[in-house]
Amino acid sequence: MSKLTSSRVQLQNRQKLLLQVQNEVKQYRLQSLHRAVLTHLAQETPPLKMRRTWDVELKVSHHPSVRLTADRGIIQVFDRLNGRLLILGSPGSGKTTTLIGLAKVLVSRARTDAEEPIPVLLNLLTWKNQDQEIIDWIIEQLQIKYGIAVYVSQDWIQQLQILPLLDGLDELPLNKQIQCVQQINQLFNGDIAPLHLVICANVLSYQKLPERLNLNGAIFLRPLTSQQIQDYLINSRSRELWHNIETDQPLLKLAKIPLYLTMMTLAYEEILIMSWKHLHSFEEQRDYLLNAYIRRQLNQDIHRSEYLKGKAPKSESFRRWLGWLATRLKTDEVTEFSVKKIPINWLDENEQKPRYKLTLKLILGLIWGIIIIIILAGVIFRTTSLLIVGMGLGLLWAILLEKSGLKQKIEQFVIRWILWKDGNIPGNYQRFLNDATNKLLLQRTGDRYRFINRLLQEHFANKI
Numbered sequence: 278m279s280k281l282t283s284s285r286v287q288l289q290n291r292q293k294l295l296l297q298v299q300n301e302v303k304q305y306r307l308q309s310l311h312r313a314v315l316t317h318l319a320q321e322t323p324p325l326k327m328r329r330t331w332d333v334e335l336k337v338s339h340h341p342s343v344r345l346t347a348d349r350g351i352i353q354v355f356d357r358l359n360g361r362l363l364i365l366g367s368p369g370s371g372k373t374t375t376l377i378g379l380a381k382v383l384v385s386r387a388r389t390d391a392e393e394p395i396p397v398l399l400n401l402l403t404w405k406n407q408d409q410e411i412i413d414w415i416i417e418q419l420q421i422k423y424g425i426a427v428y429v430s431q432d433w434i435q436q437l438q439i440l441p442l443l444d445g446l447d448e449l450p451l452n453k454q455i456q457c458v459q460q461i462n463q464l465f466n467g468d469i470a471p472l473h474l475v476i477c478a479n480v481l482s483y484q485k486l487p488e489r490l491n492l493n494g495a496i497f498l499r500p501l502t503s504q505q506i507q508d509y510l511i512n513s514r515s516r517e518l519w520h521n522i523e524t525d526q527p528l529l530k531l532a533k534i535p536l537y538l539t540m541m542t543l544a545y546e547e548i549l550i551m552s553w554k555h556l557h558s559f560e561e562q563r564d565y566l567l568n569a570y571i572r573r574q575l576n577q578d579i580h581r582s583e584y585l586k587g588k589a590p591k592s593e594s595f596r597r598w599l600g601w602l603a604t605r606l607k608t609d610e611v612t613e614f615s616v617k618k619i620p621i622n623w624l625d626e627n628e629q630k631p632r633y634k635l636t637l638k639l640i641l642g643l644i645w646g647i648i649i650i651i652i653l654a655g656v657i658f659r660t661t662s663l664l665i666v667g668m669g670l671g672l673l674w675a676i677l678l679e680k681s682g683l684k685q686k687i688e689q690f691v692i693r694w695i696l697w698k699d700g701n702i703p704g705n706y707q708r709f710l711n712d713a714t715n716k717l718l719l720q721r722t723g724d725r726y727r728f729i730n731r732l733l734q735e736h737f738a739n740k741i
Contacts, residue, residue, distance in 0.1 A: 290429050291438075292388075294395055297423050299384045301398060301722045305377050308720045308729065310539040351375055351496070352382045358493040360440070360473025365480040366498035368732055369536030372477040375498065376442055379475060383440060394440040394473060395433065397423070400612055401457060401476075402445040411460045412469065415441055440473045445612065447479035448731065455486055462491045500533035513542045521550045528554065531562055536730060544570040567736045571596070574716040589712070590703060596740070598709060599718060601701045603728065603737035612734070613727035616707050619692050629695050636691050641678075648674060 306312065355362055366372045376398070383396040399418050404411070412434060419425040419439075433439050446454060464470060476490065480497060501509075506529065510519040518541060522528040532538045541548075547569040556562045575592045590598075605623050606612060614620070624630045648671045655664030678684040696702045703709045710726050713719040718733070719726050728734035 287429075287432075288391075290425065291391070291395060294397070294419075294423055294425060295384055295388055297723075298380065298396060298398065299388075302377055302381045302384060304722045305720060306381070308714065308717065309374065310536070310543065310717060310729065311374075313539075313543060313717055350382075351379045354494075354496055355379060355383075355473075355475070360475070361493040362475045363483075363490055363492045363495035364475065364477045364498070365483060365495055366477075367480060367500065367534065369534040369730065370498040370500070371535045372498060373444055374535075375496075376444060376475065376477055380442055383442075394438050394471075396440040396442050398442050398444070400445040400448075401443055402448045402610055402612055404449070404453070404457060405610075407453060407456050411457075411464045412467075415439065434469055434471075437469075437472050439471060441471060441475070443474070443476040446476060447482040448610075448612070451482075451485070454482065455488065458486055458488050458490055462488065465491050501535060501538065502533075503529060506532045506538060509538060510542065515542050515545060518542070518545050525554055527559065527562060530559065531566065536732065537563065537566060540566055540570040544573040547573045547576075564736065567733065571718070574718055577716055590709070594703070595709075595713070596737075597700070598702055599713065600737045600740050603734045606728075606734060607738045612731060613722075613725050615725050616710060617689065617724050619689060619696075621688070621692060624692060624695060629699065633691055633695055636695070637688060640687060640691070644674060645671075 364372050364375055366375075380396050380398055383393075387393040387395050397415075397419065399415065399422070403418060403421075404414050406414075409417075416427055416430040416434065419430040420427055430439070446457060449457060461474070461476070465474075474492070476492075503523070507519055507523065510516065522532060522541075532541060544566065548566070553562060553565050556565055572592070575595055606614065609620065609622070621630070621633070624633055648667055651663055651670065652667030655661070655667055693702065693706060697704050697706075710719060711721070714721045714726070717729055720729050728737070
């Protein structure tokens with residue numbers, strides 16, 4: 278291959294990956310809860326241009342923490358720390374949103390300057406093998422998630438052209454978190470250390486770890502203040518909600534988390550304030566809010582709905598299907614899945630898998646049986662044309678099964694059919710997933726789906 282052709286292929290691979298990450302960032306931002314608040318407001322007036330709601334503190338080495346001003350963005354911090362940054366916060370504080378905001382700017386840089394590294398969004402929950410080096414895991418995920426060939430990823434790694442943006446450290450078990458931190462630190466000390474790396478972590482979980490990440494600094498997303506909560510609710514035309522919670526310390530504690538504050542704004546009509554206030558624990562009040570948000574979203578008459586009028590499933594069915602999905606994701610220790618590649622381990626070991634194997638054998642056996650009958654008929658009746666047709670069909674069927682992915686499609690069909698028969702999923706699964714995305718319960722990127730937030734996924738899983 279000539280150098281010119283090689284350079285062209287490298288550029289095409291680079292642009293392909295950048296486009297995928299750009300679309301991923303775009304879809305996340307379009308499907309965010311904060312955007313839903315703005316869209317709700319825009320039904321009457323143009324959307325409000327709300328800046329970052331929460332305060333951010335910057336910590337560099339042993340120097341005291343400093344609070345960033347409202348006009349300082351995450352990209353300025355990234356540049357100041359030479360691209361090695363830790364993002365800390367509590368669940369729902371905006372860590373992933375901050376990471377996505379950074380990815381947006383980094384993608385733009387990489388598209389205009391071929392010398393800039395390519396940012397990739399990866400979730401550490403997919404790091405299953407504790408003995409697997411982080412660099413090998415990154416290459417594996419580039420292939421699984423973005424379809425990048427191993428040799429291309431290895432070349433980019435060697436040239437320091439990959440910028441990992443890592444989420445989900447706190448979603449790993451504690452022993453895996455410890456080993457993951459060790460692996461990342463070993464990566465920095467290795468022969469091929471990435472110039473830049475950003476990672477998100479739950480501040481409480483991170484403080485429990487015996488070893489710290491060898492990064493240049495960290496930012497801490499602080500809980501909202503009462504004044505910030507008031508400003509947000511007033512700007513969101515939720516003055517009544519503010520008056521109902523401003524003197525209630527337990528509810529203000531809940532509202533200090535940006536995710537829950539946004540849900541309050543959207544779901545206020547579904548909340549019975551006095552009933553909510555009478556709940557005793559933070560967990561009970563949080564669950565009440567999540568249920569109110571789910572009710573509100575399921576009752577929304579969304580004009581983009583994937584269903585014909587009067588044909589949408591009932592709320593109970595929606596909840597059951599989402600609860601089952603959340604349970605499967607939790608069991609598999611993943612946050613997203615491809616609707617085109619439903620894992621076979623989603624089938625029950627005792628009842629569903631035996632039916633799957635039997636059904637698959639029947640389908641494949643029936644087709645092979647028809648082909649064999651045609652061939653036998655050609656032999657018995659000494660009809661050359663039948664013999665040729667039978668052998669041709671047999672050869673074609675064998676090629677289709679192995680080369681075109683037809684066997685995998687049949688397997689996926691059988692898996693879906695069994696799950697549908699048992700009430701785990703609806704008949705048209707992708708239509709349901711798209712509708713759940715429109716209702717801001719799921720997020721979609723390409724053919725992959727995930728819950729809009731890990732806390733919502735856990736809530737659904739705990740209700741099953």
